[in-house]
Amino acid sequence: MSDKLRNILTLLFVVISSVVFAQENDMVSYVLNKNIATNNVSNSYLSSNVVTAIAQDRNGMMWFGTKRGLNSYDSYNFEEYHQEDGIINATITAILPVGDSLFIGTEKGLCIYDIKSKKSTNFFAETDTLVLPDNHIFYINEPVFNRIVICTKGGTSIYDLKKKTFEIPKIPNYSPEYEAHCIQYVEYDNSWWIGTSNGLVRYHEDNLSLRHLYHIEDVEQTLPDNNLRCMHRVDDTMIFIGTSDGLCLLNAVDQTLNRIDLNALTNYRSPKTDVSKIISLDENKIMVSTYTDGLYIYDYKENIATHISKFDKRDAISDNYIFDVFKDVNGSVWIATFTGLNRFENNLAKFITKSIYENGSLLSINYFLEMNDGNVLIGTESGIKVFNTNDESIRDFKTFFKSKENYFESLYIYSFYLDTDSCLWVGTRDSGLYIYDIKSDKVIDVSEELDIKKLNHAVVREMVCDEFGNFWVATNVGLCCINLKDNSYVFYNHDKKDKKSIPHDDIFDLMLSDDLLYVTTGDGLAVYDYKREDFTTYLLPDTLTKQDVVKNNGLFDIVEGQDGRYYIGSYSNGMLAFSPDTKTFKTSKREDSFGTMVYAIIPDNNGFLWASTSKGIMKYSLATKDITTYDVDDGLQGNEFTPNAFLRSRDGYIFFGGFNGFNYFRPEEIGLETRIPKIVITELQINGGRKIRYLTHGDTIHLQHNENAFEISFATLNLLRKSMVNYSYKMDNYDDEWMFYSSNHRYVDYSKLRPGTYTFKLKASNEVGIWMEMPLELTIIIHPAWYQRIWFKVVIIMLAASAIYIIVNQRNKIKRQKMEQRRKISDLETQMSQLKQKTLQLQMNPHVIFNTLNSIQQYILDHNVEKAVSYLTRFSRLMRRILNNSNERFIPLADELEAVNLYLELESMRLGNRFSYEVIIDPELDVNNIEIAPLIIQPFVENAIIHGLVPKKDNCFLKIDISKMVGEKLLCVIEDNGVGRRYSELQKEKSGGSHKSYGMSITRRRLEMLSKVSNEDFSVEIIDLYDDDNQPEGTRVNIIISYQD
Helix, strand or coil: CCHHHHHHHHHHHHHHCCEECCCCCCEEEECCCCCHHHHCCCCCCCCCCCEEEEEECCCCCEEEEECCEEEEECCCCEEEECHHHCCCCCCEEEEEEECCEEEEEECCEEEEEECCCCEEEEECCCCCCCCCCCCCEEEECCCECCEEEEEECCEEEEEECCCCEEECCCECCECCCCCEEEEEEECCCCEEEEEECCEEEEEECCCCEEEEECCCCCCCCCCCCCCEEEEEECCCCEEEEEECCEEEEEECCCCEEEEECHHHHHCCCCCCCCEEEEEECCCCEEEEEECCCCEEEEECCCCEEEEECCCCCCCCCCCCCEEEEEECCCCCEEEEECCEEEEECCCCCCCEEECCEECCEECCEEEEEECCCCCEEEEECCEEEEECCCCCCEEEHHHHHCCCCCCCCCCCEEEEEECCCCEEEEEEECCCEEEEECCCCEEEEHHHHCCCHHHHHCEEEEEEECCCCEEEEEECCEEEEEECCCCCEEEECCCCCCCCCCCCCCEEEEEEECCEEEEEECCEEEEEECCCCEEEEECCCHHHHCCCCCCCCCEEEEEECCCCCEEEEECCCCEEEECCCCCCEEECCCHHHCCCCEEEEEECCCCEEEEEECCEEEEEECCCCCEEEECHHHCCCCCCEEEEEEEECCCCCEEEEECCEEEEECHHHCCCCCCCCCEEEEEEEECCCCEEEEECCCCEEEECCCCCCEEEEEEECCCCCHHHCEEEEEEECCCCCCEEECCCCCEEEECCCCCEEEEEEEEEECCCCCECCCCEEEEEEECCCHHHCHHHHHHHHHHHHHHHHHHHHHHHHHHHHHHHHHHHHHHHHHHHHHHHHHHHHHHCCHHHHHHHHHHHHHHHHCCCHHHHHHHHHHHHHHHHHHHHHHCCCCEEHHHHHHHHHHHHHHHHHHCCCCEEEEEEECCCCCCCCCEECCCCHHHHHHHHHHHHHCCCCCCEEEEEEEEECCCCEEEEEEEECCCHHHHHHHHHHHHCCCCCCHHHHHHHHHHHHHHHHHCCCCEEEEEEEECCCCCEEEEEEEEEEECEC
16 A cells, blocks of 8 residues: 555544454543544434433343433434424433333423323423422432332332322321432342432331431441432342442342442542442442543452543543443443543454553554564554563553663554574665674664665655565565575566566565465556566456456465465455466455455454454454454454454464454354344325334334325334344235345335235344344335225215216207307308408498599599599509408508508598698517407598598597507507597587498497407497597597417
8 A cells, every 4th residue: 555545544434433442441532523423333323422321122222312402312312302303492401211101200290201102291390299298300210019109308208100100109197309310129038229319218118117318427337428319229138329439339138338439540630530330340340430530440259440531541531520320232332421431342353452542642553563472562643562461561662672762653554474594684764674683782774784775764664575585575665676695686667668567566475385475566466477577467357347347457465265265364355365377366356345445354263354444443254255354343443454464373472463453363252142132113294294203012003195206214223233234125015025134224115005904024134144033024004095995985986977977968058059169150150241341341331432523533534633543542552451351361560551541541632631640669579470350450441531530630640559469469449530429429419411431330330240250359449539628639540469489
């Protein structure tokens, strides 16, 4: 691995790692707003970093009380429970799971939460003093004879699980005014021991007798303090009592007390040990948490103790202020502190972790070498350390070798080699190559002595010496060969022009076998042939690398297996097996190991290969090809290891080094988890929205018809090695067969399920392949919509039959109506044709022709032949236009306007230009492409001239304005400033005339017919105009005409 890559990996590990490692127990810290997903444990957070109470229900679900509500934990995610769930909004002080219920004590009352129904019932002292003597609850005791004792600030209350009632005990002649903090029941004499804020009380239920024990100053056989915090009963005779100033042991038989000075046993100085909780770790040990001093582990058989605090380099907890400690069914210990949640893992795998600190900094481990006396040299980023497996001590170089100076103290040590002359070769990063003579206590700088300048700035990764006296040095700048006989050297580098050269300058590991030197490089495996003195390169075939995003032949360490094959760690192709006979590669790469770099490989004596990787430690079976993986949850120093840090010691230990220390173990002691999995459904999310949390075997869920798409998430709660769990599921009435998933796929989606009853079945197996005997079953009922129910279908059938009858009857009726409508339309069209013909007749009546001929005759008599010809030409064009327009159902607006203009010109000439006129067209109108019914506008224009303008003497004016309306409609406004309709009628009456304007009335009837036939809008509005003195001054005609575009 190149320095650049190593630095990147180191930086990434430092950024994401939040794990503190212990020798026998790994403690993973969970802190609010910290990315605790880096340890593959959780993708969510606690509701508060102040964790105050811990419990575990019978299904294995963990529950945590905080300053801001209740949290559950399913080994992967935290879920918050708040007021919306019915939980009292207050600091949680105690949690007791009983069956499917949680008894939750707070500073403001008691909450009983039903896990099955998801409902809460809250109790307060203000509501009923017969339920709780006070809202502030300190402790809730395990059920005794179906009764739960609740300790509060105002005394105790008893809840009967069968009757579901409360009772506040009344003791004759006894009414204490102090707080009840804790309580323990002793079965052998049916007595209760109550820890209070003012001493210890023994209550005998048979005879109602009481005894009160107090703290007496300077008397050793009394309580350390009267303020009792907690009690823990080991058996019927031994009860440990924690007070605000220390620990003591009560003998429940003879009722004697013995104080235990934890600070004296641990040489820890504390003015006051305020105990918060006591639990059993095993049959001889208890764990004592405090509000001030962290943790104590007390062995009461041997009377020895260990102190753990946040200031320890190992076993460090996040805070010394501890509210609660709890041991779960897996043996892991949870610690609730003021600044987060901690957990000591039960290390089933038996990996031993050692970390090396220097000046407060954690050192990464780069190399191991076992000395002849069994001590192990460790190359670190800050010199050489020596580890003794017998006493697990770590000493520095100077102390172990008793050297004059602490050689290599500040150097980045990368590799070792111990030759037969007791000389230790030391390879470094960027500082050269050295020989330390153990006997003479002298150091030789090989780089300077042999003038090998390239070594001064190289990473010396590996060294081997062959039988010919050649000392081979693997570096990141090539392969160096030093002849120990004449001290000459050769550097082998990649030459693009020479196929027999080494394939890459970045060298990782060396192995001598069968008179050949095997060299792993950044671009394949090189084999050096001593006879030919050249290299043969072997690259991974395309069949192994075809799925790689970027093809990579980078290789790490190489080792010979018991089956004669060579096993090699690779950059992106898992663990490779190279056959020296066929010169071919095979890989252990699987889909779930994608992206895993395999560094070092060590065979054991049982047919397994152990490998350090970028994701933990891998165990590979040569017989079955099965792979077992171990990560930080199994007690490893971290998931990331360093490539060259590995060793198999003579006494059977395997060592792997990483960035947070190193692990060593005996392969035969790495146990497998054989417990049967216990699983729960952690969440059912409907349509990506509403969630139903925490479902167990036998639950039934009712969903609406539109809630037919959901995702089911699940988890295993009782196993430590959850990464090795496999799942199988099937939805009865939907899935045809069982489906199988690995541990990283803990959910299943269903969509578009029809209404009905479904049974979701789920099973899980542990790492040895043992499956649950009976699957978890969840019943899901999707109710049909009202329109999917049987009664609705019956109604629909009846309605359909009725509808068919009505439709058939209606169709016949419609046919008759259509026939009648067609007849009416035919009549209307006939009338339209007649009206159109009348309009044409009106426009070509003899009176018009007579007037025209008179006008022409007058021009001839006046010898004005030119005007006569012009008049006759216009008149003939008008007649032709009228005849052409009358033959069409619809004509362009331009043709209608041409006829109107011709008519206006003729009338203006005939009347001697007595009136002027103006025709205004909306610019938005395309008169050539808009079509209207013919012979509509001209009759109204004629009426305006004859009856409005002709009777007027002078200043006669006519305006025609055509504009576009909303929709396919035109507004045609014909306005004159003539005498008006009233004056015209009066003149007719005086002259005895009876002429009627048939042109306008016929055109109106045509427009009404057009509206009926085409269902379009045709209308005429006539408005009389008046001046300010209410005298007539003309007429305005508004014609709305539908058009076709």
